[in-house]
Structure formats: structure tokens, C-alpha cells
Amino acid sequence: MEKNNRYQQINWYPGHMFKSFKEIKANLSLVDLVFLLIDARIPYSSMNPEILKVLKDKKTIIVFNKSDLADTNVSNEWIKHYEEQGFICSMSNAQSGIGLKELNKITNEMFKEINERNALKGLKPRNLKVMVLGIPNVGKSTLINSLTNRKSAKTGNRPGVTKSKQWIKMDNGYDLLDMPGVLWPKFKDQKVGYHLAITGAIKDDILPLDDITNYAINLLQKHYLGRLKNRYDNDITSDMSFVEILDIIGKKRGALLPRGEIDYDRVYMIILNDIRSLQLGRLSFDFYDEKI
Helix, strand or coil: CCCCCCCCCCCCCCHHHHHHHHHHHHHHHHHHHHEEEEEECCCCCCCCCCHHHHHCCCCEEEEEECHHHHCHHHHHHHHHHHHHHCEEEEECCCCCCCCCCHHHHHHHHHHHHHHHHHCCCCCCCCEEEEEEEEECCCCCHHHHHHHHHHCCCCCCCCCCCCCEEEECCCCCEEEEEEECCCCCCCCCCCHHHHHHHCCCCCCCCCHHHHHHHHEEEEEHHHHHHHHHHHCCCCCCCCCCHHHHHHHHHHHHHEEEECCEEEEEHHHHHHHHHHHHCCCCCCCCCCCCCCCC
């Protein structure tokens, strides 16, 4: 096993995603507002550029979900970036409910403006409608359940739980349209695919785990070396090879085969699970100054 910087190209676009993208375009005219969820850890990689093209002038709030998992300083840079493009941004953790009051406040202010314009046109008051969009496993259904205080939408810590659109009635004057998560046919930058894989937005069996872990370790060595040292071993350095780091972690964690050899498959999952469960602290993988 050698350290390899030529990572595999990811192309994951199941048939149901093509159908879902068509549904999004067909239903946009039915809604007044869009909640566009992105993963705060990967504010670029989780932003589907094809959806941005479709939204055009539709009123949109970009929701930085899973904000409690992300590096706050990095998130703030991306918020500034999207706000400069004219988007309204909101930070949240749909699972715990953090940030939802602020999201509701922003939404209600926008709805007030819409209702006032409708009244001037002589239109009767009606429930305003919000489409909830985002890539798989970004937390759309969890957000909906938190906003409605009930389990209206199916959730799961894996991509692709929502398979078809569903309307959810709210008690506060607006309705939510939950749409299936949609990726794009090809990733122009291979780093986007690896960021999606590290955070669990695409299934772990799409790419070899050694490729995903290799990429993750390289990124951690560059941006979060202190976290690697604190979590695994203080002897880890920025120029240490991938295999050397795997061997250190395998021995420390007892991930060994019967003859004392390193069980690399177990080490891959140890590292990925640690990344995803905050064992290495709050991490971001898209860095604005690197201009992905």
C-alpha cells in the first residue's frame, strides 16, 4: 500500500436523482421561498451548482446545517462569500434545534413582505410555501421535523433517505415541500467528491476506503495537524507517510490481525468515524482561500 495522490474520480448519479432534479424544476413555480441546505463543513462541495442555476431569482435562504461540526472561522468566511453574492445565510444544527429561531425569524420577515405585496394585488391570504433542497444526508428531513416538532419526514444518518417529494403542513402559516437530495452528474474537481465521501454525503462503498482515508489524512496533516497529534500520537508529523500514520493508529487502537499485523480496514473506519463524530474536534474541509 503506497501513498497515492492520484485519487479516483467519483461519478455517482443514480436514476432517481435525475428524476428528482426534474421534479425540482417542475415544482419551483409552486413555492414562494427555498431553504437551500448545505453542510457547514463543506460549504462549497455540498452546494450543488446545478440547483443554483435552476433557482435563479427565486428567494433563497442558504442554511449552513451541521454547523456544530464545522470550524467556525472557516464557516464565517463562506457565509461572507455567499452573502456577497446576494444570498441570505443562516447557521443551524437541525438535530439539536440550534439556530432554528433565527431561521424562523428570517423566514417570517420574508413572508411578511410577500403577504404585503399580495395584499396590494388584492390576493387573499394563504399559506406560503417553502421548498427544502440540498444534497443527500445534509439534514433536510431533520430540519423539517425540528420546525414542525413532529416526525413528518423520514430521517437517517445515510444518504438518500428521502426518495420522493412530500408536502408537510405547518402550524405557523407556511407549508414545506421536502425534495429528495440531488447530487450532480460529475464533479469538476475531484476534491469535491472526496469531501462528500468523508462527511458521509455519498455511500462509503462508492470509493475504496483507503482512498477516502488517504485524502482525509493528507487534509488533516495540512490544516489540523495538532488534532491528529492530540487524538492519536504526538509523534505524527506533517510529512509522515499515510502508511506510517495508519500503523501508529492501528497499534494505539489495537486494530491488529491475529499475527500482529495492522488491520488497515479497521483503521480506515476508526479514522472516518472519529472525523464524523467530533473526536478530532470541529473540522471543515472546504477552505475559501484555497479557491477550490
